[in-house]
Amino acid sequence: MTEPVLTVDDLSVDYVAAAGTFHALQGVSFAVLPGQVVGIVGETGCGKSTLAHAIPALLPRPPARIVSGTITYQGIDVTKLPAWKLPSIRGTGIGMIFQEPLNSLNPSFRIYPQLAEAIRIRRIRSRGAAAGRADPGPFDYSRAAPSPGAAESLARPLVPPALVDGARRPAGTGDRPLRAEVLEALRLVRINDPETILNLYPHELSGGMRQRIMIAQALAERPALLIADEPTSALDVTIQAQVLTLMKELIDEIRTSILFISHDLGVIAEIADVVGVMYAGRLVEFGPVADVFERPRHPYTRALLTAAPDHAKTDGPLTAIPGAVPSLARLPSGCAFHPRCALARERCAVGAAPPLQPAGATPSPEAVAHASACWYADEVS
Amino acid sequence: MGTRPAAESPRPVVPPTSRPSPWRRAGRGARTVYRVLRTNPLSLAGFILVVLLAVAAVVIYVDPGVLPYPALAIFTGPPKSAPTWGHPFGTDELGRDIFSNVLAALPVDLAIGVTISGAALLIGGSLGLLAGYYNRPRSAGAVASTVILRLTDLFLSFPSLILALAFTVALGRGVVQVVVAVLITWWPYYVRLVRGEVLAVKNQPYIYAARAAGVREGRIVLRHVLRNVLEPLVVYFTLDIGTVIVTFSTVAFVTGALPYPTAPPVEWGSMIATYYDVAASLPWTVVFPGLAILVTVLSFSLLGDGLRDLLDPRSRRVIAQTGASVPPPTAGPARDDRPVAPPATGAPP
Numbered sequence: 001m002t003e004p005v006l007t008v009d010d011l012s013v014d015y016v017a018a019a020g021t022f023h024a025l026q027g028v029s030f031a032v033l034p035g036q037v038v039g040i041v042g043e044t045g046c047g048k049s050t051l052a053h054a055i056p057a058l059l060p061r062p063p064a065r066i067v068s069g070t071i072t073y074q075g076i077d078v079t080k081l082p083a084w085k086l087p088s089i090r091g092t093g094i095g096m097i098f099q100e101p102l103n104s105l106n107p108s109f110r111i112y113p114q115l116a117e118a119i120r121i122r123r124i125r126s127r128g129a130a131a132g133r134a135d136p137g138p139f140d141y142s143r144a145a146p147s148p149g150a151a152e153s154l155a156r157p158l159v160p161p162a163l164v165d166g167a168r169r170p171a172g173t174g175d176r177p178l179r180a181e182v183l184e185a186l187r188l189v190r191i192n193d194p195e196t197i198l199n200l201y202p203h204e205l206s207g208g209m210r211q212r213i214m215i216a217q218a219l220a221e222r223p224a225l226l227i228a229d230e231p232t233s234a235l236d237v238t239i240q241a242q243v244l245t246l247m248k249e250l251i252d253e254i255r256t257s258i259l260f261i262s263h264d265l266g267v268i269a270e271i272a273d274v275v276g277v278m279y280a281g282r283l284v285e286f287g288p289v290a291d292v293f294e295r296p297r298h299p300y301t302r303a304l305l306t307a308a309p310d311h312a313k314t315d316g317p318l319t320a321i322p323g324a325v326p327s328l329a330r331l332p333s334g335c336a337f338h339p340r341c342a343l344a345r346e347r348c349a350v351g352a353a354p355p356l357q358p359a360g361a362t363p364s365p366e367a368v369a370h371a372s373a374c375w376y377a378d379e380v381s
Numbered sequence: 382m383g384t385r386p387a388a389e390s391p392r393p394v395v396p397p398t399s400r401p402s403p404w405r406r407a408g409r410g411a412r413t414v415y416r417v418l419r420t421n422p423l424s425l426a427g428f429i430l431v432v433l434l435a436v437a438a439v440v441i442y443v444d445p446g447v448l449p450y451p452a453l454a455i456f457t458g459p460p461k462s463a464p465t466w467g468h469p470f471g472t473d474e475l476g477r478d479i480f481s482n483v484l485a486a487l488p489v490d491l492a493i494g495v496t497i498s499g500a501a502l503l504i505g506g507s508l509g510l511l512a513g514y515y516n517r518p519r520s521a522g523a524v525a526s527t528v529i530l531r532l533t534d535l536f537l538s539f540p541s542l543i544l545a546l547a548f549t550v551a552l553g554r555g556v557v558q559v560v561v562a563v564l565i566t567w568w569p570y571y572v573r574l575v576r577g578e579v580l581a582v583k584n585q586p587y588i589y590a591a592r593a594a595g596v597r598e599g600r601i602v603l604r605h606v607l608r609n610v611l612e613p614l615v616v617y618f619t620l621d622i623g624t625v626i627v628t629f630s631t632v633a634f635v636t637g638a639l640p641y642p643t644a645p646p647v648e649w650g651s652m653i654a655t656y657y658d659v660a661a662s663l664p665w666t667v668v669f670p671g672l673a674i675l676v677t678v679l680s681f682s683l684l685g686d687g688l689r690d691l692l693d694p695r696s697r698r699v700i701a702q703t704g705a706s707v708p709p710p711t712a713g714p715a716r717d718d719r720p721v722a723p724p725a726t727g728a729p730p
Contacts, residue, residue: 058589089595091593091595095593103585107694
């Protein structure tokens with residue numbers, strides 16, 4: 001069996017605040033295999049972003065507190081790593097794309113230095129022994145030819161040429177190979193006019209362009225694992241579709257493992273191989289995308305799928321899950337979903353939450369088992 | 382508003398091989414500075430005045446011979462003379478030329494203003510950066526941060542002028558003593574300013590993004606945070622130079638720490654202090670040093686306002702391109718990237 005890139009085992013994270021202790025993550029376990037795209041879905045406040053930030057140890061501690069569990073990346077437990085060693089895990093090992101493309105680029109720097117910094121970090125790391133990972137060398141960009149269709153139309157000149165005029169300091173003329181790599185990184189994300197982009201400030205670019213540059217920056221470091229924390233949520237629908245198309249193409253091109261966090265079932269269905277469904281800080285279902293979406297084994301997953309807006313249906317109220325998401329500070333006993341669940345019985349309301357159990361025997365050692373955390377999983381579908 | 386015609390021919394993107402000479406780059410930078418400052422005539426005036434004052438100060442410092450009469454020289458003309466062509470600012474009761482002395486004080490006062498503000502900027506700024514960035518609860522940084530902030534509060538709890546006067550009296554006469562006394566009361570403001578800005582910047586998503594990209598903490602502080610704090614800091618620093626000159630002159634005036642005719646260097650505040658007794662009969666002896674202070678402070682204040690536009694990449698680019706201080710709707714901040722019909726040439730399905 002192939003070694004996973006990332007193993008999260010029994011991870012529990014609390015936020016300690018004046019209003020109480022919020023159990024943001026409880027006993028979350030899963031693995032990401034090489035080249036796999038793992039999607040994580042769930043409602044707002046179910047712990048998705050906490051999970052995304054916990055993996056590269058980006059959670060501000062305090063208020064966050066890792067109660068238990070391990071995050072193993074390349075044989076190293078990230079939760080035990082001292083702070084000064086963390087930069088060697090981040091970037092080159094675990095790259096990250098954030099939710100807010102509008103604010104994720106430093107407003108005071110032009111695009112060139114921001115991308116060059118990422119590439120420089122990779123070069124420095126690859127010279128020293130960093131996180132046990134050899135530098136894969138310059139990426140073979142020849143395979144990343146400009147893509148057809150929608151992506152191309154996105155990369156029209158950004159601004160009238162006259163506007164670019166004020167700052168024609170040819171960025172990075174001091175280091176030709178670095179400049180070339182920056183340009184290639186921009187071409188990889190289908191930016192047709194990278195020479196122009198280099199000299200612009202982030203505020204001169206649209207949200208879609210900025211997210212593209214964030215993706216370029218994350219990929220420029222050639223991470224073994226890319227964490228995308230709702231990368232399309234802040235964008236409007238058209239741009240969302242374009243960024244998604246781009247990411248799908250990149251997945252085929254560069255075969256990096258990706259942990260893709262989203263609240264959008266459609267996005268996950270399109271992009272992920274394996275999906276994990278989260279509810280109130282727990283992973284309630286985990287399995288191959290097709291299995292989970294066609295034969296859900298947890299009532300929450302089924303309710304979520306039913307509640308997804310149907311574009312064909314134009315009138316009548318939208319389907320919703322009755323009740324409200326419980327506060328993470330006061331979770332119900334037993335299964336956290338039982339107050340809202342149609343299948344709930346006495347057993348659901350008492351004791352510990354049901355564990356995440358695979359359904360039957362795994363078809364093959366390579367395949368990911370379809371697991372769910374419900375006592376009555378067989379009755380769901 | 383010098384709006385440029387929209388149909389200007391687009392210049393070609395600089396090919397990667399061409400490298401403009403430093404002179405041409407400096408020329409372009411100067412043009413951008415001029416374009417931005419031109420939109421606000423007052424800040425352009427401030428900029429020109431500051432440049433003139435600085436050049437004059439350097440010339441006077443390098444060659445005091447350019448002064449009409451040597452500083453502090455007595456009987457250069459008739460005593461108690463009102464302003465004449467020979468003595469444009471008049472003379473005092475011993476026939477000292479006020480014009481020459483006001484000019485001789487220019488390099489001294491500018492140097493004092495820049496030194497005190499600069500040292501306060503460095504000391505207060507670094508402490509503020511530390512206090513703002515390293516304040517994670519229950520860490521060594523939090524302890525240092527608390528110590529810095531309480532110390533700052535201690536100094537800020539006194540009226541700064543009174544504190545500066547007290548230190549001057551304690552330290553004794555002399556330029557260095559007064560500079561130290563003013564500096565002691567001056568750095569806490571920079572701690573507060575920088576800490577506040579750092580707190581606002583340090584939790585911005587781009588700082589997290591830099592951290593996620595593997596940038597080390599030291600570099601995040603010194604590059605990503607500092608660069609975003611620098612803009613208000615430089616503006617404040619510029620405005621502050623004027624305030625420092627006023628405060629220094631006030632301290633010199635009140636304490637007489639720099640007895641003007643007997644102990645060089647000449648300084649405006651101490652000139653006014655010396656002539657205070659004869660102000661009623663020889664008003665020009667106090668009016669002109671006072672005017673010198675006024676003009677200097679005003680120049681730096683006007684420049685500070687202009688710097689705000691110049692240092693912000695957002696307003697700078699728009700102003701430099703359009704000549705307008707308000708972004709016109711066509712040059713809005715974000716580029717529209719709605720898809721147009723894709724070129725039909727050779728796009729495989």
